[in-house]
Amino acid sequence: MSQASKLERNLTQLKLDLSKISEERWRAALSGDQNKEMAARMKAAEKTLENCRVLAKYVENFSLPLARQITQREAEARRTFDNVQTTNDPKQLRAWIKQQLIPSTRFAERLGHMAASARMYKEGRTDFHKWTMSK
16 A cells, blocks of 8 residues: 555545544534533644644655645644643634634645645546545
């Protein structure tokens, strides 16, 4: 199995983990437990940053400069996330998500999608436009 295939599997697992955390946050919100909800939001943010890190490794197989861009954005988001974690303030977390996490994640996801599409197209796969695991 190639390095890219292993990373694709890892990314798929991260997406499943994020889905589980999202459900955890939803359940905490329904129960009205703000501490559990905040903990789930923090966990989701951490997992999303991990997703960006793995996407950078994946893109590195295709373009080192683009992978460095993802890594730099992820590092900046992580640095500012450390400040948010110490305050444990939901408003500050929401602002950080909008200003740091979402843009960094979108950038990483787009480059990851482009790399995966190019890889699949090169392999002659007809579903190269989808973000799927290799078969």
